[in-house]
Amino acid sequence: MTSTYRIPMSEPDLTDAERSAVAAVLQTSSLSMGIEISRFEETFTRLTRLKHAIGVNSGTAGLHLCIRAAGINPGDLVITTPFSFVASTNVLLYEKAIPVFVDIDPLTGNMDVKRMRQVIIDLLKVGKSAMNWLPRSGVKNPGTLKAILPVDVFGQPADMDPIMDAAKEYGLIVIEDSCEALGAKYKERPAGSLGNYGVFAFYPNKQITSGEGGMIVTDDDQAASFMRALRNQGRAPGDSWLQHSYLGYNYRLDEMSSALGRVQMSRLDDLLAKRERVAEWYNQRLSLVAEVELPKIIATTTQMSWFVYVIRLIPGINRDQIETTLGVLGIPARRYFNPIHLQPYVMEKFGYRQGEFPVTEDVSRRSLSLPFSSVMTESQVETVCEAITEALKRGKQ
Ligand SMILES: *Cc1c(COP(=O)(O)O)cnc(C)c1O
Numbered sequence: 001m002t003s004t005y006r007i008p009m010s011e012p013d014l015t016d017a018e019r020s021a022v023a024a025v026l027q028t029s030s031l032s033m034g035i036e037i038s039r040f041e042e043t044f045t046r047l048t049r050l051k052h053a054i055g056v057n058s059g060t061a062g063l064h065l066c067i068r069a070a071g072i073n074p075g076d077l078v079i080t081t082p083f084s085f086v087a088s089t090n091v092l093l094y095e096k097a098i099p100v101f102v103d104i105d106p107l108t109g110n111m112d113v114k115r116m117r118q119v120i121i122d123l124l125k126v127g128k129s130a131m132n133w134l135p136r137s138g139v140k141n142p143g144t145l146k147a148i149l150p151v152d153v154f155g156q157p158a159d160m161d162p163i164m165d166a167a168k169e170y171g172l173i174v175i176e177d178s179c180e181a182l183g184a185k186y187k188e189r190p191a192g193s194l195g196n197y198g199v200f201a202f203y204p205n206k207q208i209t210s211g212e213g214g215m216i217v218t219d220d221d222q223a224a225s226f227m228r229a230l231r232n233q234g235r236a237p238g239d240s241w242l243q244h245s246y247l248g249y250n251y252r253l254d255e256m257s258s259a260l261g262r263v264q265m266s267r268l269d270d271l272l273a274k275r276e277r278v279a280e281w282y283n284q285r286l287s288l289v290a291e292v293e294l295p296k297i298i299a300t301t302t303q304m305s306w307f308v309y310v311i312r313l314i315p316g317i318n319r320d321q322i323e324t325t326l327g328v329l330g331i332p333a334r335r336y337f338n339p340i341h342l343q344p345y346v347m348e349k350f351g352y353r354q355g356e357f358p359v360t361e362d363v364s365r366r367s368l369s370l371p372f373s374s375v376m377t378e379s380q381v382e383t384v385c386e387a388i389t390e391a392l393k394r395g396k397q
Pocket of ligand 1: 058059060061084085087088151177179180201202203213214
């Protein structure tokens with residue numbers, strides 16, 4: 001589909017170093033569970049300074065294993081955000097847990113931590129009746145509040161100090177979805193390293209890619225050993241190939257992917273610097289366009305790792321029309337994100353309606369994700385920005 005566009009939505013940044021590392025794996029007979037996954041995992045214990053890194057075959061798989069390791073059972077409540085990629089909520093639904101959505105901070109798009117605290121207090125004080133959607137939902141027996149699952153939206157870390165404070169105060173586990181924030185920092189600490197568990201993802205549009213892949217990081221020895229077993233069909237240390245201590249999955253990451261990811265990690269600083277430069281090219285040009293709101297970074301606490309470049313159109317501009325015109329002009333642009341509580345299967349399961357998370361819905365309605373990657377050139381950025389200006393002009397006619 002991208003071939004119909006003049007500029008791709010995203011592109012991996014690959015060199016001969018990646019190509020020869022993958023080719024070298026194919027000179028061996030060790031294609032899974034070999035040395036490459038360990039080497040890839042080591043790059044993450046080094047980056048996060050945590051004890052354990054566990055490679056898996058997607059970010060979603062990583063998040064799912066964290067839900068299992070956190071002991072989240074059917075009916076348990078988990079606080080999370082409706083402004084995310086669906087995977088962060090889906091992993092709760094896989095375990096029949098119940099997402100409790102908290103609306104977002106309009107500046108960053110991350111979970112609004114003041115609202116979050118109020119939601120926790122309400123849940124503990126008035127229990128089920130704090131969930132006003134409950135009577136409309138198919139949920140029969142809501143359980144106890146167990147965890148918080150914040151998302152580092154677009155590469156900007158969630159406001160983790162208030163989240164960790166609340167978690168400590170109320171005895172909650174924190175699973176940090178850092179799938180968009182590899183290399184970002186929150187008060188000098190690496191994104192993904194602040195909660196009980198952190199997860200990264202390596203689909204080809206992410207900051208680094210392994211083709212498909214994900215990585216869990218944690219300091220918890222027992223959970224790490226459990227998650228290593230679960231990714232490998234539930235085989236605990238000491239289990240033979242056909243012995244399975246737990247109900248597990250095949251979430252293993254193969255050696256070709258691991259080799260690719262390992263080389264990409266060795267280039268991380270360079271890849272992030274290139275992405276930042278592309279974001280600056282966009283900022284320079286689009287700051288002159290009155291109808292466009294630029295991404296906002298809370299520079300006092302966070303160091304961004306640019307995953308996507310998402311603009312918002314000011315109220316009154318028809319986003320869908322701009323998106324369509326950009327397409328006609330050969331420029332792909334995406335709505336990003338579509339609110340999770342308005343996805344058909346989530347609405348059906350929990351009875352959510354339009355208007356329940358107004359900040360999320362407003363931001364979502366006005367957002368457009370623009371073509372973005374580390375290999376994008378300044379002239380490509382220029383082409384996209386000219387197309388935006390043209391689309392805005394046509395929208396007025
Ligand atoms: C990319 C992403 C994931 C994981 O995606 P996979 O395709 O499973 O690797 C999870 N959460 C968020 C917010 C993401 O952007």
